[in-house]
Amino acid sequence: MPKMADIYIYLIKIFTNSLAYLHKKETIGQIKNHEAPMAAQPQANRKSHIPKDSVLFEKIVPLALIVMGVITLGLILFAAGVLLGIIQF
Amino acid sequence: MSFNQTLPFLSTLIMLGFTVWVFERYLRRRNPAFLFWGIGLAMFGAGSFAEAYLALAWNKWIFFVWYLFGAALNAAWLGHGTLYLLVRKRWVHAITTLLILGSLFAANLMLQAMPKLDEAVFTKDKPISEQYGTKALAEGETAPAGALTVETTYRGKEVTAVRGLLPLGTPVRLTTPFFNIYGLLTLVGGAIYSAYLFWRKRVMPNRVVANVLIAAGALAIGFASTLTRLGYGEYLYLGELLSAILMFIGFRLAARPQPDEVSVPQPVPA
Numbered sequence: 231m232p233k234m235a236d237i238y239i240y241l242i243k244i245f246t247n248s249l250a251y252l253h254k255k256e257t258i259g260q261i262k263n264h265e266a267p268m269a270a271q272p273q274a275n276r277k278s279h280i281p282k283d284s285v286l287f288e289k290i291v292p293l294a295l296i297v298m299g300v301i302t303l304g305l306i307l308f309a310a311g312v313l314l315g316i317i318q319f
Numbered sequence: 320m321s322f323n324q325t326l327p328f329l330s331t332l333i334m335l336g337f338t339v340w341v342f343e344r345y346l347r348r349r350n351p352a353f354l355f356w357g358i359g360l361a362m363f364g365a366g367s368f369a370e371a372y373l374a375l376a377w378n379k380w381i382f383f384v385w386y387l388f389g390a391a392l393n394a395a396w397l398g399h400g401t402l403y404l405l406v407r408k409r410w411v412h413a414i415t416t417l418l419i420l421g422s423l424f425a426a427n428l429m430l431q432a433m434p435k436l437d438e439a440v441f442t443k444d445k446p447i448s449e450q451y452g453t454k455a456l457a458e459g460e461t462a463p464a465g466a467l468t469v470e471t472t473y474r475g476k477e478v479t480a481v482r483g484l485l486p487l488g489t490p491v492r493l494t495t496p497f498f499n500i501y502g503l504l505t506l507v508g509g510a511i512y513s514a515y516l517f518w519r520k521r522v523m524p525n526r527v528v529a530n531v532l533i534a535a536g537a538l539a540i541g542f543a544s545t546l547t548r549l550g551y552g553e554y555l556y557l558g559e560l561l562s563a564i565l566m567f568i569g570f571r572l573a574a575r576p577q578p579d580e581v582s583v584p585q586p587v588p589a
Binding site for chain 2: 278279280281286287291292294299301302306308313
């Protein structure tokens, strides 16, 4: 049965050998060199934003929402009136 | 055939493309909202097709399709799709059951009305929306020139009525306000609410505009249907065409990714 210390020494050797191998092949250097460009790459902006000072979004959209809300309410009341027999057809 | 009667042909074509596009999205994403929208749009398209057909010839089953799908059910099924996006699933499943049962009930009432249709009043010269309902005249009110009238008993009173395809007091006509109230509330209300949420958070401008267009489209048909109820059926086809165009643009706009979702550079953290 190998001792635990032997196992640790064996794993450390593998790790250091791997590091030496990667340095020799300049793999780590290559990876490091790629980190900067990757970070600088454009990332997806998941939520685009409503432009400031836009007449469409500052004036027209809120007004349209209010007007449509009022019309919807009117139509629902009308349909309810027909249903309840208040408005005769 | 009048210009007005050609409009349903255009609406049918738009709704056909729209329905295929929505069902295709359902098959890709398996989102029930797309399924209900697809069914609602198919009903809308069937209604438009029926109008186009009835401008050329009479068929009582095409009229059945027009009234049940075009006038009664489609708004509710469309709105139910929106509800799937806004409300907890458990509630929506319960409402789905009610909607299906209600639709079957309306279909049954429509089937019962079929043998009582007054087919003699049908004419190709007028839109079907102007001749489907029998309308009791108020005291002192005179019938429009050329209209066929009938003396009948309605709600315990002897009245003169302008004859329409569906007799006075046909029960199926009482179901349409239920479906249309539900459809208006969910489709228009849902679109207005969604637009407001995005607008308040200052995000997704495409979804804000898309929901405004969807609400406007749904209101166009709701408004035209109300005018039809008031006796101005000539605006129904125009309302449907507007509705089809606005909702189609709205749905496409909502589904389209924003250009800056792909390429906006973000600041790199140090």
